[in-house]
Amino acid sequence: MIAEALHWALTPAPAWARRAGYLTELIAIQAQYGRWRRQWAPHLQESKDAIRAAMARCATRRHAMVYGSGPLLDIQLAELAANFEKVTLVDVAHLWPARLAARRFSNVRLVARDISGVAQGLLEGAAQGADGPPRPQPNLPQDHASVDFLVSANVLSQLAVTPLRFLSRHIVLSRDEALRFAADVARAHLAHLRQFDAVCCLITDTRRDFLSRDGAVHKTEEQLPGIVLPAHDRSWDWEIAPPGEISPEYSVRARMLCATILPGNDGQGRQNGAAGRLDTVWRQA
Numbered sequence: 001m002i003a004e005a006l007h008w009a010l011t012p013a014p015a016w017a018r019r020a021g022y023l024t025e026l027i028a029i030q031a032q033y034g035r036w037r038r039q040w041a042p043h044l045q046e047s048k049d050a051i052r053a054a055m056a057r058c059a060t061r062r063h064a065m066v067y068g069s070g071p072l073l074d075i076q077l078a079e080l081a082a083n084f085e086k087v088t089l090v091d092v093a094h095l096w097p098a099r100l101a102a103r104r105f106s107n108v109r110l111v112a113r114d115i116s117g118v119a120q121g122l123l124e125g126a127a128q129g130a131d132g133p134p135r136p137q138p139n140l141p142q143d144h145a146s147v148d149f150l151v152s153a154n155v156l157s158q159l160a161v162t163p164l165r166f167l168s169r170h171i172v173l174s175r176d177e178a179l180r181f182a183a184d185v186a187r188a189h190l191a192h193l194r195q196f197d198a199v200c201c202l203i204t205d206t207r208r209d210f211l212s213r214d215g216a217v218h219k220t221e222e223q224l225p226g227i228v229l230p231a232h233d234r235s236w237d238w239e240i241a242p243p244g245e246i247s248p249e250y251s252v253r254a255r256m257l258c259a260t261i262l263p264g265n266d267g268q269g270r271q272n273g274a275a276g277r278l279d280t281v282w283r284q285a
């Protein structure tokens with residue numbers, strides 16, 4: 001608790017990230033890692049291996065951009081910094097451990113940005129008494145044309161979590177409205193990724209299984225209902241919440257996947273026309 005309060009007080013963060021709850025969520029992830037370091041290790045290794053394999057497919061290596069870099073648990077920063085002229089880490093804010101890690105490399109820069117394009121709309125909506133969620137409008141970064149490698153680092157299913165928590169304090173959304181908003185945010189992110197002419201490594205969870213102590217699946221929650229993802233190269237399980245994290249009786253296992261999408265290829269080995277590129281894979285269900 002004390003460490004979390006210190007992070008809150010000492011982390012340089014944009015006002016919107018504090019007010020909408022993004023900073024709290026980011027600090028909670030770092031704290032959760034502190035509790036489950038050993039259990040998370042295999043997942044973090046899988047993620048690093050997946051990013052390394054995707055990086056190997058980059059023919060040009062000017063600029064690597066990482067979305068959802070967070071506490072850098074799944075990012076081999078030294079490797080990225082050695083392989084690219086420039087590395088940009090993008091998250092809602094950057095905690096001090098990540099800031100200090102980035103300072104070791106002269107070609108790594110940190111950007112605090114809302115990649116979903118909803119944060120501003122959330123705050124304005126709350127101030128103006130809006131009765132629905134904002135429309136996701138991710139902005140293409142100005143330097144997007146220089147990006148040769150883009151990593152979406154386990155952020156896709158998280159993009160709607162903080163906004164929905166914020167909205168629940170201001171308006172009443174039905175389950176269907178909440179699901180629709182989450183799907184809109186996820187689709188907007190996928191459409192945003194395909195605006196880059198870069199090798200894209202998408203890592204995301206797709207499902208969460210709640211397991212009882214005997215290992216039986218008690219309940220399953222889809223993380224991206226209604227979303228069709230690109231064909232994946234790898235998948236693995238992540239023991240995200242061992243017993244004791246959310247309940248003494250249940251643990252939670254996340255199903256993870258990594259999809260590597262090459263420029264000019266739809267991720268399933270077929271070439272698309274130049275205009276269509278990845279669109280056929282990232283279509284909505």
Ligand SMILES: C[S@@+](CC[C@H](N)C(=O)[O-])C[C@H]1O[C@@H](n2cnc3c(N)ncnc32)[C@H](O)[C@@H]1O
Binds near residue numbers: 029075
């Ligand atoms: C599950 S964590 C993964 C963090 C990181 N990849 C790691 O494993 O160390 C999701 C990350 O996405 C970030 N995030 C969530 N919503 C975001 C948004 N709208 N814009 C930018 N980053 C966001 C969170 O702050 C968090 O760092």
